[in-house]
Amino acid sequence: MNKRHLKDNVFLLGAVDWNRRLFDSLVPLPDGTSYNAYLVFGDEKTVLLDTADPATVDVLMAQLADVPKIDYIVSHHAEQDHSGSIPKVLEKYPDAKVVCSTKAKNMLMDLLDIADETFKTVEDGDKISLGGKTLEFIYAPWVHWPETMATYLHEDKILFSCDFFGSHIATSDIFVTDKCRVYEAAKRYFAEIMMPFRNVIEKNLEKLKGYDIKMIAPSHGQIYDDPSWIMDAYSDWVLGPPKNLVVLPYVSMHASTESMVDHLVSALVDNDVRVELFDLTVTDIGMLAMALVDAATVVVGTPTVLAGPHPMAAYCAFLANALRPRIKFLSIIGSYGWGGKTVEILASMIPNLKVEVIDPVLCKGIPKADVFKSIDAMAATIAKKHREQGFA
Numbered sequence: 057m058n059k060r061h062l063k064d065n066v067f068l069l070g071a072v073d074w075n076r077r078l079f080d081s082l083v084p085l086p087d088g089t090s091y092n093a094y095l096v097f098g099d100e101k102t103v104l105l106d107t108a109d110p111a112t113v114d115v116l117m118a119q120l121a122d123v124p125k126i127d128y129i130v131s132h133h134a135e136q137d138h139s140g141s142i143p144k145v146l147e148k149y150p151d152a153k154v155v156c157s158t159k160a161k162n163m164l165m166d167l168l169d170i171a172d173e174t175f176k177t178v179e180d181g182d183k184i185s186l187g188g189k190t191l192e193f194i195y196a197p198w199v200h201w202p203e204t205m206a207t208y209l210h211e212d213k214i215l216f217s218c219d220f221f222g223s224h225i226a227t228s229d230i231f232v233t234d235k236c237r238v239y240e241a242a243k244r245y246f247a248e249i250m251m252p253f254r255n256v257i258e259k260n261l262e263k264l265k266g267y268d269i270k271m272i273a274p275s276h277g278q279i280y281d282d283p284s285w286i287m288d289a290y291s292d293w294v295l296g297p298p299k300n301l302v303v304l305p306y307v308s309m310h311a312s313t314e315s316m317v318d319h320l321v322s323a324l325v326d327n328d329v330r331v332e333l334f335d336l337t338v339t340d341i342g343m344l345a346m347a348l349v350d351a352a353t354v355v356v357g358t359p360t361v362l363a364g365p366h367p368m369a370a371y372c373a374f375l376a377n378a379l380r381p382r383i384k385f386l387s388i389i390g391s392y393g394w395g396g397k398t399v400e401i402l403a404s405m406i407p408n409l410k411v412e413v414i415d416p417v418l419c420k421g422i423p424k425a426d427v428f429k430s431i432d433a434m435a436a437t438i439a440k441k442h443r444e445q446g447f448a
Protein backbone atom coordinates (compact mmCIF):
# COMPACT_ATOMS: atom_id res chain seq x y z
CA MET A 57 0.00 0.00 0.00
CA ASN A 58 1.31 3.44 -0.83
CA LYS A 59 0.77 6.65 1.10
CA ARG A 60 -2.93 7.37 1.55
CA HIS A 61 -4.35 10.87 1.54
CA LEU A 62 -6.14 12.04 4.70
CA LYS A 63 -6.24 15.83 4.44
CA ASP A 64 -4.27 18.49 2.60
CA ASN A 65 -0.63 17.45 2.96
CA VAL A 66 -1.47 14.83 5.59
CA PHE A 67 -1.00 11.16 4.69
CA LEU A 68 -1.46 7.78 6.30
CA LEU A 69 1.56 5.50 6.05
CA GLY A 70 2.50 2.25 7.74
CA ALA A 71 1.55 -1.37 7.34
CA VAL A 72 -1.46 -3.61 7.71
CA ASP A 73 -0.42 -6.83 9.45
CA TRP A 74 -3.18 -9.10 8.25
CA ASN A 75 -1.81 -12.33 9.66
CA ARG A 76 -0.41 -11.40 13.05
CA ARG A 77 -2.21 -13.41 15.71
CA LEU A 78 -0.36 -12.58 18.92
CA PHE A 79 1.00 -9.38 20.45
CA ASP A 80 3.58 -9.15 23.23
CA SER A 81 3.55 -12.98 23.21
CA LEU A 82 0.33 -12.60 25.21
CA VAL A 83 -2.52 -10.74 23.54
CA PRO A 84 -4.57 -12.58 20.89
CA LEU A 85 -5.14 -10.66 17.65
CA PRO A 86 -8.11 -12.39 16.00
CA ASP A 87 -8.41 -9.59 13.42
CA GLY A 88 -4.71 -8.86 12.83
CA THR A 89 -3.58 -5.28 13.33
CA SER A 90 -2.01 -2.28 11.66
CA TYR A 91 0.90 0.01 12.51
CA ASN A 92 -0.13 3.48 11.41
CA ALA A 93 2.40 6.21 10.77
CA TYR A 94 1.53 9.65 9.45
CA LEU A 95 3.34 12.12 7.23
CA VAL A 96 2.63 15.84 7.40
CA PHE A 97 4.11 18.30 4.93
CA GLY A 98 4.36 21.91 6.05
CA ASP A 99 5.54 24.74 3.81
CA GLU A 100 8.99 24.47 5.37
CA LYS A 101 9.31 21.25 7.30
CA THR A 102 8.17 17.65 6.98
CA VAL A 103 7.33 15.39 9.89
CA LEU A 104 6.84 11.66 10.20
CA LEU A 105 4.65 10.74 13.16
CA ASP A 106 5.70 7.31 14.47
CA THR A 107 7.04 4.52 12.28
CA ALA A 108 6.03 0.86 12.11
CA ASP A 109 6.86 -2.50 13.58
CA PRO A 110 10.34 -3.52 12.41
CA ALA A 111 8.88 -6.61 10.73
CA THR A 112 7.12 -4.26 8.29
CA VAL A 113 9.83 -1.64 7.86
CA ASP A 114 10.19 -2.36 4.13
CA VAL A 115 6.59 -1.25 3.56
CA LEU A 116 7.26 2.04 5.35
CA MET A 117 10.52 2.67 3.53
CA ALA A 118 8.83 2.06 0.17
CA GLN A 119 6.21 4.68 1.11
CA LEU A 120 9.03 7.12 1.88
CA ALA A 121 10.86 6.41 -1.38
CA ASP A 122 9.79 9.70 -2.99
CA VAL A 123 10.08 11.81 0.16
CA PRO A 124 13.38 13.70 -0.17
CA LYS A 125 13.58 15.14 3.32
CA ILE A 126 12.17 14.51 6.78
CA ASP A 127 12.96 17.08 9.44
CA TYR A 128 11.28 15.49 12.41
CA ILE A 129 10.33 11.97 13.43
CA VAL A 130 7.83 12.26 16.26
CA SER A 131 7.94 9.25 18.56
CA HIS A 132 4.79 9.25 20.67
CA HIS A 133 5.59 6.00 22.42
CA ALA A 134 8.75 3.91 22.73
CA GLU A 135 7.11 0.50 22.26
CA GLN A 136 8.70 -1.03 19.21
CA ASP A 137 5.60 -1.54 17.12
CA HIS A 138 5.75 2.25 16.62
CA SER A 139 9.35 3.16 17.30
CA GLY A 140 11.19 0.06 16.13
CA SER A 141 11.77 1.34 12.60
CA ILE A 142 13.17 4.74 13.66
CA PRO A 143 16.81 3.60 13.20
CA LYS A 144 16.07 2.57 9.62
CA VAL A 145 14.33 5.87 8.89
CA LEU A 146 17.30 7.71 10.40
CA GLU A 147 19.64 5.86 8.06
CA LYS A 148 17.80 7.48 5.16
CA TYR A 149 17.34 10.87 6.87
CA PRO A 150 20.40 11.26 9.12
CA ASP A 151 19.67 14.93 9.81
CA ALA A 152 16.16 14.27 11.10
CA LYS A 153 15.50 14.95 14.77
CA VAL A 154 13.58 12.46 16.88
CA VAL A 155 10.97 14.47 18.75
CA CYS A 156 9.67 12.88 21.93
CA SER A 157 8.92 13.38 25.61
CA THR A 158 11.82 13.50 28.04
CA LYS A 159 10.93 10.07 29.40
CA ALA A 160 10.68 8.60 25.91
CA LYS A 161 14.17 9.80 25.04
CA ASN A 162 15.75 7.61 27.70
CA MET A 163 13.62 4.65 26.71
CA LEU A 164 14.45 5.05 23.02
CA MET A 165 18.14 5.25 23.86
CA ASP A 166 17.82 2.05 25.90
CA LEU A 167 15.68 0.16 23.41
CA LEU A 168 17.03 1.34 20.07
CA ASP A 169 20.47 2.70 20.87
CA ILE A 170 19.70 6.07 19.25
CA ALA A 171 22.38 8.71 19.84
CA ASP A 172 21.74 11.48 22.35
CA GLU A 173 22.29 14.31 19.83
CA THR A 174 19.56 12.94 17.55
CA PHE A 175 16.81 13.92 19.98
CA LYS A 176 14.71 17.03 20.38
CA THR A 177 12.69 16.60 23.54
CA VAL A 178 9.45 18.47 24.03
CA GLU A 179 7.42 19.31 27.10
CA ASP A 180 3.68 19.08 27.50
CA GLY A 181 2.07 21.82 25.40
CA ASP A 182 5.15 22.61 23.30
CA LYS A 183 4.51 23.46 19.66
CA ILE A 184 6.50 23.09 16.47
CA SER A 185 5.59 24.99 13.32
CA LEU A 186 6.13 23.23 10.03
CA GLY A 187 5.03 26.29 8.07
CA GLY A 188 1.26 26.46 7.73
CA LYS A 189 0.92 23.40 9.98
CA THR A 190 1.37 23.55 13.75
CA LEU A 191 1.98 20.53 15.93
CA GLU A 192 1.19 20.67 19.63
CA PHE A 193 2.46 17.89 21.85
CA ILE A 194 0.15 16.64 24.56
CA TYR A 195 1.62 14.47 27.27
CA ALA A 196 -0.70 11.51 27.79
CA PRO A 197 1.07 9.30 30.30
CA TRP A 198 -0.03 5.73 30.87
CA VAL A 199 -1.90 5.23 27.66
CA HIS A 200 -0.23 2.97 28.14
CA TRP A 201 3.44 3.59 29.04
CA PRO A 202 4.72 6.42 31.24
CA GLU A 203 6.40 8.27 28.36
CA THR A 204 3.45 8.43 25.99
CA MET A 205 2.29 11.61 24.30
CA ALA A 206 -0.10 12.57 21.51
CA THR A 207 0.12 15.29 18.86
CA TYR A 208 -2.59 17.76 17.89
CA LEU A 209 -2.39 19.25 14.41
CA HIS A 210 -4.05 22.62 14.90
CA GLU A 211 -4.94 23.64 11.35
CA ASP A 212 -6.60 20.30 10.52
CA LYS A 213 -7.90 19.58 14.05
CA ILE A 214 -6.44 16.07 13.98
CA LEU A 215 -5.35 14.26 17.13
CA PHE A 216 -2.60 11.71 16.49
CA SER A 217 -3.26 9.60 19.57
CA CYS A 218 -0.87 6.65 19.22
CA ASP A 219 -2.24 3.64 21.18
CA PHE A 220 -4.95 5.79 22.83
CA PHE A 221 -8.28 4.94 21.09
CA GLY A 222 -6.51 2.30 18.99
CA SER A 223 -7.90 -1.05 17.87
CA HIS A 224 -6.27 -4.15 16.51
CA ILE A 225 -7.95 -4.52 13.14
CA ALA A 226 -6.38 -5.33 9.79
CA THR A 227 -8.38 -3.65 7.05
CA SER A 228 -7.91 -1.77 3.81
CA ASP A 229 -10.38 0.91 4.99
CA ILE A 230 -8.82 4.16 6.12
CA PHE A 231 -11.75 5.43 8.18
CA VAL A 232 -14.14 3.64 10.51
CA THR A 233 -16.76 2.00 8.32
CA ASP A 234 -18.34 -0.41 10.81
CA LYS A 235 -18.72 1.23 14.22
CA CYS A 236 -19.87 -1.98 15.93
CA ARG A 237 -16.78 -3.87 14.78
CA VAL A 238 -14.45 -1.07 15.80
CA TYR A 239 -16.25 -0.60 19.13
CA GLU A 240 -15.62 -4.27 19.99
CA ALA A 241 -11.98 -4.14 18.87
CA ALA A 242 -11.31 -0.85 20.66
CA LYS A 243 -12.93 -2.18 23.83
CA ARG A 244 -10.83 -5.32 23.67
CA TYR A 245 -7.75 -3.15 23.19
CA PHE A 246 -8.73 -0.92 26.13
CA ALA A 247 -9.29 -3.99 28.31
CA GLU A 248 -5.96 -5.56 27.46
CA ILE A 249 -3.62 -2.62 27.91
CA MET A 250 -5.43 0.51 29.14
CA MET A 251 -7.75 -0.74 31.89
CA PRO A 252 -5.05 -0.88 34.60
CA PHE A 253 -4.59 2.88 34.19
CA ARG A 254 -8.22 4.00 34.37
CA ASN A 255 -7.51 6.81 36.82
CA VAL A 256 -4.86 8.39 34.62
CA ILE A 257 -6.91 7.87 31.48
CA GLU A 258 -9.70 9.82 33.12
CA LYS A 259 -7.31 12.78 33.46
CA ASN A 260 -6.13 12.38 29.87
CA LEU A 261 -9.72 12.37 28.61
CA GLU A 262 -10.40 15.51 30.59
CA LYS A 263 -7.33 17.15 29.11
CA LEU A 264 -8.50 16.42 25.56
CA LYS A 265 -11.72 18.32 26.19
CA GLY A 266 -9.66 21.47 25.70
CA TYR A 267 -9.10 20.66 22.03
CA ASP A 268 -11.45 20.89 19.07
CA ILE A 269 -10.86 17.40 17.69
CA LYS A 270 -12.43 16.61 14.32
CA MET A 271 -10.43 13.47 13.63
CA ILE A 272 -8.55 10.93 15.76
CA ALA A 273 -5.73 9.14 13.98
CA PRO A 274 -4.50 6.30 16.21
CA SER A 275 -1.49 4.09 15.63
CA HIS A 276 -3.53 0.89 15.31
CA GLY A 277 -6.72 0.36 13.35
CA GLN A 278 -9.00 2.70 11.50
CA ILE A 279 -9.14 6.48 11.77
CA TYR A 280 -12.10 8.15 13.45
CA ASP A 281 -13.51 10.93 11.27
CA ASP A 282 -16.37 11.16 13.77
CA PRO A 283 -14.42 10.89 17.05
CA SER A 284 -17.14 11.71 19.60
CA TRP A 285 -18.47 8.17 19.93
CA ILE A 286 -15.12 6.58 20.73
CA MET A 287 -14.37 9.30 23.28
CA ASP A 288 -17.79 8.64 24.84
CA ALA A 289 -17.07 4.91 24.87
CA TYR A 290 -13.78 5.50 26.67
CA SER A 291 -15.59 7.69 29.20
CA ASP A 292 -18.05 4.88 29.84
CA TRP A 293 -15.32 2.25 30.24
CA VAL A 294 -13.33 4.48 32.58
CA LEU A 295 -15.97 6.37 34.53
CA GLY A 296 -19.25 4.53 34.19
CA PRO A 297 -20.55 2.15 36.86
CA PRO A 298 -20.10 -1.59 36.35
CA LYS A 299 -23.01 -3.46 34.80
CA ASN A 300 -25.36 -6.05 36.23
CA LEU A 301 -22.98 -8.72 34.97
CA VAL A 302 -21.17 -11.70 36.48
CA VAL A 303 -18.06 -12.94 34.72
CA LEU A 304 -17.54 -16.61 35.43
CA PRO A 305 -14.15 -17.99 34.39
CA TYR A 306 -13.82 -21.64 35.26
CA VAL A 307 -11.91 -24.84 34.78
CA SER A 308 -13.14 -28.31 35.65
CA MET A 309 -11.26 -31.62 35.75
CA HIS A 310 -13.94 -34.27 36.32
CA ALA A 311 -17.19 -32.34 35.80
CA SER A 312 -18.00 -31.59 39.46
CA THR A 313 -16.90 -27.96 39.29
CA GLU A 314 -18.55 -27.69 35.89
CA SER A 315 -21.91 -28.83 37.26
CA MET A 316 -21.62 -26.19 40.02
CA VAL A 317 -20.82 -23.57 37.40
CA ASP A 318 -23.77 -24.60 35.24
CA HIS A 319 -26.07 -24.37 38.23
CA LEU A 320 -24.79 -20.91 39.14
CA VAL A 321 -25.31 -19.67 35.58
CA SER A 322 -28.96 -20.79 35.67
CA ALA A 323 -29.51 -19.36 39.14
CA LEU A 324 -28.06 -15.99 38.17
CA VAL A 325 -30.15 -15.81 35.01
CA ASP A 326 -33.24 -16.69 37.08
CA ASN A 327 -32.32 -13.72 39.30
CA ASP A 328 -32.09 -11.41 36.26
CA VAL A 329 -28.30 -11.15 36.38
CA ARG A 330 -26.39 -11.34 33.11
CA VAL A 331 -23.53 -13.86 32.89
CA GLU A 332 -20.51 -14.29 30.68
CA LEU A 333 -18.98 -17.74 30.99
CA PHE A 334 -15.39 -18.62 30.07
CA ASP A 335 -13.98 -22.14 30.01
CA LEU A 336 -10.36 -21.27 30.72
CA THR A 337 -9.06 -24.24 28.74
CA VAL A 338 -10.30 -22.67 25.50
CA THR A 339 -10.76 -18.99 26.36
CA ASP A 340 -9.44 -16.13 24.26
CA ILE A 341 -8.10 -13.99 27.11
CA GLY A 342 -8.93 -10.83 25.15
CA MET A 343 -12.63 -11.77 25.35
CA LEU A 344 -12.27 -12.38 29.08
CA ALA A 345 -10.52 -9.03 29.56
CA MET A 346 -13.27 -7.29 27.59
CA ALA A 347 -15.96 -8.84 29.81
CA LEU A 348 -14.08 -7.59 32.87
CA VAL A 349 -14.51 -3.99 31.65
CA ASP A 350 -18.22 -4.23 32.45
CA ALA A 351 -18.46 -6.86 35.19
CA ALA A 352 -19.67 -6.01 38.68
CA THR A 353 -18.85 -9.47 39.98
CA VAL A 354 -16.40 -12.26 39.19
CA VAL A 355 -16.92 -15.81 40.36
CA VAL A 356 -14.01 -18.14 39.69
CA GLY A 357 -14.83 -21.82 39.26
CA THR A 358 -11.90 -24.07 40.08
CA PRO A 359 -11.21 -27.54 41.38
CA THR A 360 -8.53 -28.01 44.00
CA VAL A 361 -5.45 -29.58 42.49
CA LEU A 362 -1.97 -29.89 43.98
CA ALA A 363 -3.42 -28.40 47.18
CA GLY A 364 -4.47 -25.15 45.53
CA PRO A 365 -6.47 -23.68 42.65
CA HIS A 366 -6.04 -25.18 39.21
CA PRO A 367 -3.08 -23.38 37.56
CA MET A 368 -5.41 -21.99 34.89
CA ALA A 369 -7.57 -20.41 37.59
CA ALA A 370 -4.41 -19.00 39.17
CA TYR A 371 -3.42 -17.54 35.79
CA CYS A 372 -6.85 -15.94 35.51
CA ALA A 373 -6.55 -14.44 39.02
CA PHE A 374 -3.09 -13.09 38.21
CA LEU A 375 -4.39 -11.53 35.00
CA ALA A 376 -7.45 -9.97 36.67
CA ASN A 377 -5.25 -8.55 39.42
CA ALA A 378 -2.96 -6.97 36.83
CA LEU A 379 -5.82 -5.57 34.72
CA ARG A 380 -7.51 -3.97 37.76
CA PRO A 381 -11.10 -4.07 36.50
CA ARG A 382 -13.74 -2.07 38.38
CA ILE A 383 -15.40 -5.20 39.83
CA LYS A 384 -17.03 -4.87 43.23
CA PHE A 385 -17.69 -8.46 44.30
CA LEU A 386 -15.79 -11.71 44.05
CA SER A 387 -16.36 -15.32 44.94
CA ILE A 388 -15.13 -18.85 44.27
CA ILE A 389 -16.89 -22.12 43.65
CA GLY A 390 -15.45 -25.56 43.06
CA SER A 391 -14.91 -29.13 44.10
CA TYR A 392 -12.03 -30.72 45.99
CA GLY A 393 -10.98 -34.28 46.77
CA TRP A 394 -9.51 -34.16 50.25
CA GLY A 395 -8.48 -30.60 51.16
CA GLY A 396 -6.15 -27.78 50.22
CA LYS A 397 -5.91 -24.01 50.33
CA THR A 398 -7.66 -22.95 47.14
CA VAL A 399 -9.50 -19.96 48.61
CA GLU A 400 -6.51 -18.67 50.57
CA ILE A 401 -4.16 -18.93 47.61
CA LEU A 402 -6.54 -17.24 45.17
CA ALA A 403 -7.34 -14.50 47.68
CA SER A 404 -3.63 -13.81 48.13
CA MET A 405 -3.24 -13.31 44.38
CA ILE A 406 -5.57 -10.34 44.02
CA PRO A 407 -4.28 -7.55 46.27
CA ASN A 408 -5.08 -4.89 43.63
CA LEU A 409 -8.78 -5.70 43.57
CA LYS A 410 -10.73 -3.78 46.16
CA VAL A 411 -13.64 -6.17 46.30
CA GLU A 412 -16.13 -7.51 48.76
CA VAL A 413 -15.77 -11.28 48.94
CA ILE A 414 -19.00 -13.24 48.86
CA ASP A 415 -18.80 -16.54 50.77
CA PRO A 416 -17.28 -19.20 48.50
CA VAL A 417 -19.02 -22.52 47.90
CA LEU A 418 -16.61 -25.44 47.92
CA CYS A 419 -17.71 -29.05 48.03
CA LYS A 420 -16.04 -32.40 48.57
CA GLY A 421 -16.48 -34.65 45.57
CA ILE A 422 -19.59 -34.34 43.45
CA PRO A 423 -22.01 -31.56 44.38
CA LYS A 424 -25.22 -32.64 46.10
CA ALA A 425 -28.50 -30.91 46.95
CA ASP A 426 -27.08 -28.87 49.83
CA VAL A 427 -24.33 -27.51 47.56
CA PHE A 428 -26.80 -26.46 44.87
CA LYS A 429 -28.85 -24.76 47.58
CA SER A 430 -25.77 -22.79 48.65
CA ILE A 431 -25.17 -21.80 45.03
CA ASP A 432 -28.78 -20.61 44.77
CA ALA A 433 -28.14 -18.48 47.85
CA MET A 434 -24.96 -17.08 46.28
CA ALA A 435 -26.86 -16.09 43.13
CA ALA A 436 -29.58 -14.39 45.20
CA THR A 437 -26.93 -12.52 47.21
CA ILE A 438 -25.19 -11.30 44.05
CA ALA A 439 -28.47 -10.17 42.50
CA LYS A 440 -29.42 -8.31 45.70
CA LYS A 441 -26.05 -6.56 45.88
CA HIS A 442 -26.25 -5.53 42.22
CA ARG A 443 -29.73 -4.14 42.77
CA GLU A 444 -28.68 -2.26 45.90
CA GLN A 445 -25.80 -0.64 43.98
CA GLY A 446 -28.10 0.24 41.08
CA PHE A 447 -26.10 -1.76 38.52
CA ALA A 448 -28.19 -2.10 35.38
Ligand code: FEO
Pocket residue numbers: 133135136137138200219275276
Ligand atom coordinates in the same frame (compact mmCIF):
# COMPACT_ATOMS: atom_id res chain seq x y z
FE1 FEO B 1 1.02 -0.14 19.95
FE2 FEO B 1 2.00 0.22 23.10
O1 FEO B 1 2.26 -0.07 21.32
